Amino acid sequence: MVQNTGARRIWKTAMLVQSQIATPLGLMVAIANKDALYLLEFVDGRGVDREIERLQQQTKSTIIHGTTAPLVSIEQELQAWFDGTLKVFKTPWLLMGSPFQQEVWNALCHIPYGETRSYLEQAMSIGRPSACRAVANANGANQLAIIIPCHRIINSNGALGGYGGGIARKQWLIKHEKS
Numbered sequence: 001m002v003q004n005t006g007a008r009r010i011w012k013t014a015m016l017v018q019s020q021i022a023t024p025l026g027l028m029v030a031i032a033n034k035d036a037l038y039l040l041e042f043v044d045g046r047g048v049d050r051e052i053e054r055l056q057q058q059t060k061s062t063i064i065h066g067t068t069a070p071l072v073s074i075e076q077e078l079q080a081w082f083d084g085t086l087k088v089f090k091t092p093w094l095l096m097g098s099p100f101q102q103e104v105w106n107a108l109c110h111i112p113y114g115e116t117r118s119y120l121e122q123a124m125s126i127g128r129p130s131a132c133r134a135v136a137n138a139n140g141a142n143q144l145a146i147i148i149p150c151h152r153i154i155n156s157n158g159a160l161g162g163y164g165g166g167i168a169r170k171q172w173l174i175k176h177e178k179s
Helices: 048-059 067-085 100-107 117-125 133-138 165-179
Strands: 002-004 009-011 014-023 026-032 038-044 061-065
Touching: 014 048, 014 067, 026 048, 026 061, 038 048, 038 067, 048 061, 100 117, 100 133, 117 133
Parallel strands: 014 061
Antiparallel strands: 002 009, 014 026, 026 038
């Protein structure tokens, strides 16, 4: 953000902080500010570098390595989630997206732990039964893996469908929640 102070300009840049979190499924990258988590993805997931770039552009931020309260919180919560002792995440988060994407992501949050839904069921849950492809695209734009549980969405025929972190991880996540 540029702030005009009369004769000179002072450039102000928002600051986001990035860290990596080791999980049983591989390293995850987490990005937050002092108040909220913005991104949680598998380091080797599809398009992670583009997601980080887009986040920087949307927030007009510089990303540095370090830690913040939301990063500490999500690391502890992921440990408990993978241990099977946590089902609902409490770390504050913020997702930037269109009103449609926000609606789709909200619907994902209402799928109970250990259950799956089809893309069609998800589209119907938001009152848009003909929007399966748009729902799938919005799911793919989710930047908070596991927390916003897009891994719980499968094809109507029972096939796993896509997942930015890879199908093997999606299968593991679904199995983990069902056990």
